[in-house]
Amino acid sequence: ExxxxxxxxxxxxxTDFLVNVKISTNEFTNDKKYYALIIGNNKYDHWENLSSPIxxxxxxxxxxxxxxxxxVPFLLKNADKNAIRKAFFKMNDILTEDDYLLIxxxxxxxxNPSIQKAYWIPTNAKESFDRNWISTSFVTxxxxxxxxxxxxxxxxxxxxxxxxxxxxxxxxxxxxSKDPVVLRKWLNRKxxxxxxxxxxxxxxxxxxxxxxxxxAKKFLDILENNNDNIISRDVYGGIDxxxxxxxxxxxxxxxxxxxxxxEGMFIFSVRN
Numbered sequence: 001e002x003x004x005x006x007x008x009x010x011x012x013x014x015t016d017f018l019v020n021v022k023i024s025t026n027e028f029t030n031d032k033k034y035y036a037l038i039i040g041n042n043k044y045d046h047w048e049n050l051s052s053p054i055x056x057x058x059x060x061x062x063x064x065x066x067x068x069x070x071x072v073p074f075l076l077k078n079a080d081k082n083a084i085r086k087a088f089f090k091m092n093d094i095l096t097e098d099d100y101l102l103i104x105x106x107x108x109x110x111x112n113p114s115i116q117k118a119y120w121i122p123t124n125a126k127e128s129f130d131r132n133w134i135s136t137s138f139v140t141x142x143x144x145x146x147x148x149x150x151x152x153x154x155x156x157x158x159x160x161x162x163x164x165x166x167x168x169x170x171x172x173x174x175x176x177s178k179d180p181v182v183l184r185k186w187l188n189r190k191x192x193x194x195x196x197x198x199x200x201x202x203x204x205x206x207x208x209x210x211x212x213x214x215x216a217k218k219f220l221d222i223l224e225n226n227n228d229n230i231i232s233r234d235v236y237g238g239i240d241x242x243x244x245x246x247x248x249x250x251x252x253x254x255x256x257x258x259x260x261x262x263e264g265m266f267i268f269s270v271r272n
Contacts, residue, residue, distance in 0.1 A: 028180035028229065030187060030269035032149075034100045036064050037091050039076045039084060039120075041107030046126045052206045053106035054078070056156065056216035060104055063223050069271035070102070080124040081132040088142045100150040100266070103143070106216065109157030111200070118159045136163050143192055144259035150187075152232055152266035153194035153256065156215040158203050160196035163256070177231045183267065186231065191264030192256040195236050198249035215251065218242040223268065232266035 005017045040057030042050050054077055064070035073094060074087040095101060108121035112129060118136045125132035140163065143151050155163075175182040197203045197215035204214055212220065218239045222230065236253035243251050255261045 028183040034070045081122040099148045101148045106156040111159040150191040156197040186265035189264035190262040192259035192261040196252045
């Protein structure tokens with residue numbers, strides 16, 4: 001692990017240098033720091049209450065912490081607008097350029113048909129458009145501001161697919177997800193991605209069992225059955241096939257435009 005090198009500058013004059021040797025193997029090791037900002041809203045002041053979001057985010061946070069060793073500084077349940085915005089800004093203070101962040105939102109979503117813009121609905125928002133609706137523009141602006149190397153946004157709400165994304169670029173990111181060289185490349189390149197439970201449409205609250213939504217149920221199943229590394233592209237593929245077979249909604253997977261994406265891939269790695 002250590003090699004000494006002696007450099008002879010002149011007759012009778014020598015300088016010793018210690019070189020630390022690192023043995024490189026053809027294995028992929030993910031020792032990066034991962035964070036999660038997770039929001040789930042069931043109870044609303046002015047909207048119909050939902051059944052699954054609290055169950056969903058509780059289970060997602062648990063498996064991310066226990067199996068994947070994520071730090072979860074913010075697990076918000078039944079959060080109003082102020083709590084959600086504050087969590088985003090505090091998360092920005094925590095992150096460094098070497099960190100990786102998952103943002104997960106489950107709750108009501110709505111759109112403004114006049115401008116084709118989507119919104120998250122905090123618990124204190126009214127049914128008609130008001131100051132407490134959170135525009136997805138705010139979310140994407142914060143994602144563009146975050147210093148983290150990778151940010152993956154997962155949204156399980158109605159109209160969750162209306163977001164500034166690029167459909168074409170995502171299909172161009174090809175590579176073998178089992179190749180250590182490719183995984184290291186994806187890990188080191190900047191990524192700004194999102195996976196939504198639907199497109200420009202309402203989505204189901206539960207999968208029929210009253211416990212989890214279709215989106216969350218499959219995401220949890222994928223995390224539970226992964227024993228090594230799984231990339232965001234394959235997470236989306238599993239969710240898309242599962243949801244489409246059971247509902248009319250169509251999940252989306254896109255690069256978030258104008259946030260600095262550089263063809264990275266979010267990687268969920270099992271940690272012992």
